[in-house]
Each structure stands twice: as C-alpha cells, then as structure tokens.
Amino acid sequence: MSSIRGARVAALSAVVVAAFALSACSGGATDDPPASAEQTLRLSAQAPPSSWAIGNAPGGDATMYLSVYDTLLRTTPDAEITEGLAEEWEYNDDLTELTLHLREGQEFTDGEPVDADAVVASLNVSREGPSTATNLTAVSDVTATDESTVVLTLSQPDAALLPNLADVAGAIGAPDVLTAESSTLEPVGSGPYILDSSSVAGSNYVLKKNPDNWDADSFPFETVQFQIIADPTAITNAMQAGQLDWIALNTPDQLAQFPEPKYTSGSNNANGLGVLWLADREGTIVPALKDVRVRQAINLAIDRESIAEKLQVGSLHPTEQVVNPNGGAWSDELNETYSYNLEEAKALMAEAGYADGFAVTMPSTFLSTPYEPTFSQQLGDIGIQVTWETVPFQDFLTKVFSQNYGMYFMFNAFRSADSVDVRGATTAIFNPFNSTSPEYEALIAEANSSESADAFAPVNEYFVKEAWFAPIFYTAGPWVASDKVTYTPAKTFYPSLKPWAPAN
Structure with a gap:
C-alpha cells in the first residue's frame, strides 16, 4: 500500500x-x-x-x-x-x-x-x-x-x-x-x-x-x-x-x-477497517461458528475501547459495523450492540453448548501480530483457545481461499459507497466459504434496486444482529x-x- x-x-x-x-x-x-x-x-x-x-x-x-x-x-x-x-x-x-x-x-x-x-x-x-x-x-x-x-x-x-x-x-x-x-x-x-x-x-x-x-x-x-x-x-x-x-x-x-x-x-476521514472475519458461518471447519450465539459471544468478548486506547491512540476508533461511518448505512445505535460484556458472552457460549469453549487456528501475518496477544486473551476469556499459525504474507491469500481458516484477522478498505463496502465484505478474501442466507439475498436484492441514500442500512443491520463479522475498529x-x-x-x-x- x-x-x-x-x-x-x-x-x-x-x-x-x-x-x-x-x-x-x-x-x-x-x-x-x-x-x-x-x-x-x-x-x-x-x-x-x-x-x-x-x-x-x-x-x-x-x-x-x-x-x-x-x-x-x-x-x-x-x-x-x-x-x-x-x-x-x-x-x-x-x-x-x-x-x-x-x-x-x-x-x-x-x-x-x-x-x-x-x-x-x-x-x-x-x-x-x-x-x-x-x-x-x-x-x-x-x-x-x-x-x-x-x-x-x-x-x-x-x-x-x-x-x-x-x-x-x-x-x-x-x-x-x-x-x-x-x-x-x-x-x-x-x-x-x-x-x-x-x-x-x-x-x-x-x-x-x-x-x-x-x-x-x-x-x-x-x-x-x-x-x-x-x-x-x-x-x-x-x-x-x-x-x-x-x-x-x-x-x-x-x-x-x-x-x-x-x-x-x-x-x-474514516478510511480503513480492522475485522475479525467470522468467515465459516456454515460451520464447515469450525462448527461452532454456525451458531449465531457463538458469533455474538465473540463480538461481546472483544473489548474494542481497550484495543483502540492501548494500541494506537487517536487513529483507531471502535466499530461494530463493516460500513463507513460517513455513509448512509451506518447507525450510531447499532454501534452499541456489542458493548464489552464478558458475562453475557459466557452465557451465550453456554447456551449454544460451548460452555468450555473450543479450539481454533488462525493465520498469523505481520499485520495481525500486534493484536494477537489481545485477541488470544479476550477470546480465551470465553474458552476459545487460539493457535496462531505463521503464514508468509504472500501465501495468505491462497491459504484463506483454500478454506484453511474459519476465522482470521485482516484489514479492509472503505470504498466509495455502501454498496461497494457491502460487496467487499461478502466476496473474495472475506467470504472464502461463499456463505449466504435467504434473508441476506432478499435484503441485498432490495438494496440494489433502490436509489435511496440509506438503501443498505437494512443489510448493515442484518450483519450486526446476525454477527456475520466481528469488526473491531476503523482507522482515521x-x-x-x-x-x-x-x-x-x-x-x-x-x-x-x-x-x-x-x-x-
């Protein structure tokens, strides 16, 4: 870059x-x-x-x-x-x-x-x-x-x-x-x-x-x-x-x-996005991620405020959304859906049948290394044991596209429109399992047929409430x-x- x-x-x-x-x-x-x-x-x-x-x-x-x-x-x-x-x-x-x-x-x-x-x-x-x-x-x-x-x-x-x-x-x-x-x-x-x-x-x-x-x-x-x-x-x-x-x-x-x-x-202005991508929403290699309660628990276990404050003060801004805060799909209210709550996260894990957590392997690149100790600790607090597998950056794309990882940390860019941000978050490197749902397909079809400035707001709300991703911060x-x-x-x-x- x-x-x-x-x-x-x-x-x-x-x-x-x-x-x-x-x-x-x-x-x-x-x-x-x-x-x-x-x-x-x-x-x-x-x-x-x-x-x-x-x-x-x-x-x-x-x-x-x-x-x-x-x-x-x-x-x-x-x-x-x-x-x-x-x-x-x-x-x-x-x-x-x-x-x-x-x-x-x-x-x-x-x-x-x-x-x-x-x-x-x-x-x-x-x-x-x-x-x-x-x-x-x-x-x-x-x-x-x-x-x-x-x-x-x-x-x-x-x-x-x-x-x-x-x-x-x-x-x-x-x-x-x-x-x-x-x-x-x-x-x-x-x-x-x-x-x-x-x-x-x-x-x-x-x-x-x-x-x-x-x-x-x-x-x-x-x-x-x-x-x-x-x-x-x-x-x-x-x-x-x-x-x-x-x-x-x-x-x-x-x-x-x-x-x-x-x-x-x-x-x-807001320009980049750091996300824990919960890509395996079908549970292909990480069965637990198929349960929305587990994905919600992961979002609740991430202390976004602490990460932004301790790692890069003034440049990182906590977010729970994969859309630009300057766009029509953004919601201030939605950005408080998963305020850090460890007890609620543990309760959701237990309700989903994962009271003892589960093990997951995530790729380690030079981009994720500054955040890995924090992720390991915060996910470990709800029983998710992370093994970091070192991956040369030039191999990252191939490894992810080959469905080797059910979840991983990586950055994305805010583009020129909500429609492009939504497309980017649901295709290619960020959706290697080609995950979708009838609800999403209906919402995206309606948004694509609308010329309203906030046409993609319902899509964004669906992402947040279904915890399709675990956004952590945007950069400015x-x-x-x-x-x-x-x-x-x-x-x-x-x-x-x-x-x-x-x-x-």
Whole structure:
C-alpha cells in the first residue's frame, strides 16, 4: 500500500492492503489547481505494483494504477459519481441496462482511439480479471452500439456497478496490449499520467503528465515520483530528510516530529477497517461458528475501547459495523450492540453448548501480530483457545481461499459507497466459504434496486444482529505534508493524485 493510502489506512501496515483490496483511502481534490505546476510531487509506497495489466490491479491503493489508466466514471471527494471517459450515462427503467456515452477525441498513449470497441475489450478482460471479476458479476453482456456508445446488460440490478466503474474495474487500456505480457510492466492507457521509462521496477516509479488527457488541467504536477520504502520508520525518516512531500502517520503523537511552518498536517476521514472475519458461518471447519450465539459471544468478548486506547491512540476508533461511518448505512445505535460484556458472552457460549469453549487456528501475518496477544486473551476469556499459525504474507491469500481458516484477522478498505463496502465484505478474501442466507439475498436484492441514500442500512443491520463479522475498529489517522504541497482529504475512497497541489 502506498503511503498515499497509508494515510488513508494510517494505523495499518500498508503493504497488506495493497496486496488485495484491503486498505483504506481518503483523498481530496483541488478544484482550482495552481497554474505553476513544474514542481515534482514526491510520495512513497511500501510495495511496488504487483501488475499494471487491466484486470490485475493491485488491491488497496490503486492511485498509481488509476493515474495511468482513465476510468469510465470517477468519484468526487464527496463520494459522488461523476463523468470520466463516459460523459453521460443512463439506466433503463428496471436498472438492468446501462448505456454509456463516451467523450470523443481521446487517445491511448500509443495513438489508438479510446472508442467503444476499446471500452468493450477492456471491460470483457476485467470481467475475467482476478482483481476485478467480482466487481462485474452482474454484467452479462457488453456491446458497442456505435463508436461512442457502450451498453452494459445486467442479470440483475447492482448498486455497486457505477462506483466500480469509477474504480479499477472501470479502467480502460489499449486493446492491442490488454493480454500481452508486456502490459504487466508497461501500461498503455489514456490517464492523466504516463509511466516514464526512467522508472525502476520495484524501486522507483516516475509518472509524467499526459497533456492529451481530457482532464489534464486538474492535475498540477508535471512529475510524480513514488519511492518504494517498505519500513514505516524509514518512510518517516525520509520525510524528515526532505526526500518526500507527504506521508501518513500511525498516531497523532508523531506529529511533534513535524512542526509548522516547515510542515502542515491534518487528519483523514474514516478510511480503513480492522475485522475479525467470522468467515465459516456454515460451520464447515469450525462448527461452532454456525451458531449465531457463538458469533455474538465473540463480538461481546472483544473489548474494542481497550484495543483502540492501548494500541494506537487517536487513529483507531471502535466499530461494530463493516460500513463507513460517513455513509448512509451506518447507525450510531447499532454501534452499541456489542458493548464489552464478558458475562453475557459466557452465557451465550453456554447456551449454544460451548460452555468450555473450543479450539481454533488462525493465520498469523505481520499485520495481525500486534493484536494477537489481545485477541488470544479476550477470546480465551470465553474458552476459545487460539493457535496462531505463521503464514508468509504472500501465501495468505491462497491459504484463506483454500478454506484453511474459519476465522482470521485482516484489514479492509472503505470504498466509495455502501454498496461497494457491502460487496467487499461478502466476496473474495472475506467470504472464502461463499456463505449466504435467504434473508441476506432478499435484503441485498432490495438494496440494489433502490436509489435511496440509506438503501443498505437494512443489510448493515442484518450483519450486526446476525454477527456475520466481528469488526473491531476503523482507522482515521493523521498525515503530514511538506511546505511545498497542500493536501485535502476526501470524504471516502479517492484513488487519485488530485488531493495534492503545489503550495504556491
């Protein structure tokens, strides 16, 4: 995860989030960027892009990726969907057909036109792509009706489709290299920036402004440089040495190292989420998790206030919900459903037939290790004996997808809409057992067919009361910028370089 997104998931180690759509964002935009834009913006990333190919975007922070590729739609800093390569769009009456009207005159950096055929080609690759397929499952067909019109046919309404078309699933690449091996390292897009040949893969990435992009004037920096720095302490040191223009901090007490006027600082909005994912709700390998009382007991046994206070003061905020507190589905009342109550938790365990608890194995990665002693102790208080199995991070995905663990701790990112957050919490890495229920399917179908701002509130309430997950905290950490740049946090996920502008 880049330190861009690190800001956005400030309290977390960002590498993980960048690996598979687990981290958080909050950027902002400048509507009127300064006219003088020769300055280079210098940022850090804790891990290099795993691939530049369409359909293979890195999870978590996609800022670099979406700087070289343009998307069909975009999200504003206030989480509104706005135009991208598509200037206009409309649904049919039953929300099963989306028509996109493309802006004309755009070209990829290889000189080929960004037309309807190119959009169809990219979307069809994304429908099969390992990092994007789950975001386009409702799309059953993509057709170009003329050079500037594309029609998406849906098998059912999907409220997450528009936000996803403003994210990596809506990225459009040059057709001639979509499936070429070269696209892994050499992207050919039409975005506001171009990956420069001076970049060193795995070490240093240089983006040069693309003057032919339709929105080029909104991006004031001619050059953006990303240094790959894995160690958070090294990132902080690089900022102090004047080698970077912006970083995320883990805790507010670090701000003392960056005094004004040499630096400016602030706090991001809610951007990331730490969750004990109770994935095996069918009881396939951990039978106890099939009982809602056991899942509720686990939620009651977690002392969220204590975890937030002791581990990262000011950056972690207790939560019992997997939706963004800035969204329409969030409920202050629901966030008090599982206030720490050990006696009630023990009673539920006994009622479910697990008075003596049970044993469970959970994966241990560098992201979970800071929390493992606390989880072991608090779950142990209700008889759940945890064995932590060390898993190299590069193997985590495979192990979880292979249904080796019934429950595990991992981070996720708040995205641009409730619909996307709900989709993310119930698919892929967070639902390896493909768990569902008739009640959930009915609620999600109703939410997807609604255009109400709080359409997903009933889904969120179902998650909480049925204890599908054990959310623990959301992150909203501090950031610091050099006196050469300004930074404006956005309301929610915003994978763009627009949050930064030259200070003068």
